[in-house]
Amino acid sequence: MVIVIGMEGSANKIGIGVVKDGKVLSNPRRTYITPPGQGFVPHDTARHHQNHVLEVLHQALAEADVTAQDVDAICYTMGPGMAAPLMSVAVVARTISQLWDKPLVPVNHCIGHIEMGRQVTGADNPTVLYVSGGNTQVIAYLEKRYRIFGETIDIAVGNCLDRFARLIMLSNDPSPGYNIEQMAKKGKKLLPLPYCVKGMDVSFSGILSFIEERAKNLLSSGEYTKEDLCFSLQETLFAMLVETTERAMVHCGSEEVLICGGVGCNLRLQEMMATMCKERGARLYATDESFCIDNGAMIAQAGYLMFKCGTTIPVEKATVTQRYRTDAVFVTWRD
Template identity: 75%
Template sequence: MFFPLLLGFMPSDTARHHRSCILDVLQEALEEAKIKPQDVDCVAYTKGPGMGAPLLSVAIVARTVAQLWKKPLLGVNHCIGHIEMGRLITGAENPSVLYVSGGNTQVIAYSERSYRIFGETIDIAVGNCLDRFARVLKISNDPSPGYNIEQMAKKGKKFVELPYTVKGMDVSFSGILSYIEDMSHKMLSSGECTPEDLCFSLQETLFSMLVEITERAMAHCGSQEVLIVGGVGCNVRLQEMMGVMCQERGAKLFATDERFCIDNGAMIAQAGWEMFRSGQVTNLQDSWITQRYRTDEVEVTWRD
């Protein structure tokens, strides 16, 4: 596991870590599964979105392995990896999906061979907002800033009103981050509130916005299922708030534990398998990376 020492994941450091570990991880996976390269059906890799350097490091290895083993290659959208793993683990059939992570915030639903985005952040992702506020409070990155904010929020007792910005189906987090960055020192030094109160208030406000746009998407789609995916989906308080909304609507909430909420190779393998069994293959000349690879750009050939 790679933990950044200071202010988050630097693309060059992350790529260097991937390059140093990837062959060992590949060998370990084969040994644990008790299979040989000839038993593998296809090779899947993350095409995007994400940071260019680590994406490229993995894509090069995937292309090389696919050619050496003479296996089909599949370039997978990162978000769709989360969705397909979530559907597999939870059994959700046709949910409205809330995808929340350090780099993305989207409300998604399936329609006509596409995962369509009904709402999203218009600036920064919810996980990015939490991570950047953690730096303001000098909260540790180990095991993650968001997790540590969640634990501090459980001890908060006072709610501090913060900017709440929902625009139709979209949300904005940059305003609330700017406000709390500017005001936190004054509020803390005056004794108006504690760091735990600020973590509690930030979580409650951010998650209320997410619940609102998810419920709006459910009403639009006629959906009675919600699936939360992405790293921020591990947050128990977010799951609680979404669960209350679902209960009031007579709907059902699906969420996975931290093994499958956070980024993992199994989710890319699952999405790649769905693509492969429906007849998709990524040609070598098309196996580049795309840092801005939107969820709704993918043709979903494996669902009715």
């Protein structure tokens, strides 16, 4: 029996999960929400995490009904992410590691999403579409690495959606992407937008600039509504993601797709991907917001797999990095 704690704080969510032999015992989190029209800046986000991390830790232990003595390892997000929030959580992980005399396991945030998705859905060896506020990658596993077949060459799809939500003053509660999704359901008129697929990579910054420059006039003239613009942006971005994912599937001979990351709980994206999978005789795997959105359990799950294979790190080397590539991790726990 192995029990690990996972601590996640790479962006605007502080989450701590407890996992026992691959089973999630608890997974509380708190989200830093800013006023409409504003994003979250690193130092304010870090302060939010500092203010809430101990209450979330106590809640995670209480809900899991475990004590510090029961825990075998402390897993934390090493990166990628925003430096200040990452560091604020890493300090707590290092501290309780020393107080409790437990080993530390450094986890790649992206791989946390993938391994949580595999665990929850039962996907075996899927082509992975990893989409979030800070990352957009098409990934497949081969020879001890998660290989990146395609990715954004500028901003992430979640960042593109978030910035458009700020432009039209949508609420950040519970998240900008969720509110765009709800608005898009009411959209009826499609605005033609640039379609930027470059080989296996995608580009979102030009699409965002295009719609930003025209949004005010389109809305004031009554030609398009906010709902129409949300609908148009979603349809275009998601079509690009489905195309690159399908191309990776063909290359790998894959019959499974796993969508993970915060944008992955968007039901329209899941619907479009499911249509593609059905046409190919493939199967789609996805989760809801409890595991798609950043959470501590995903860090615990990946850390649990790493810990079982003997991966730990001394406290003096338990740092963080904003840029930690998915394919930089040697995957010891898979054949």
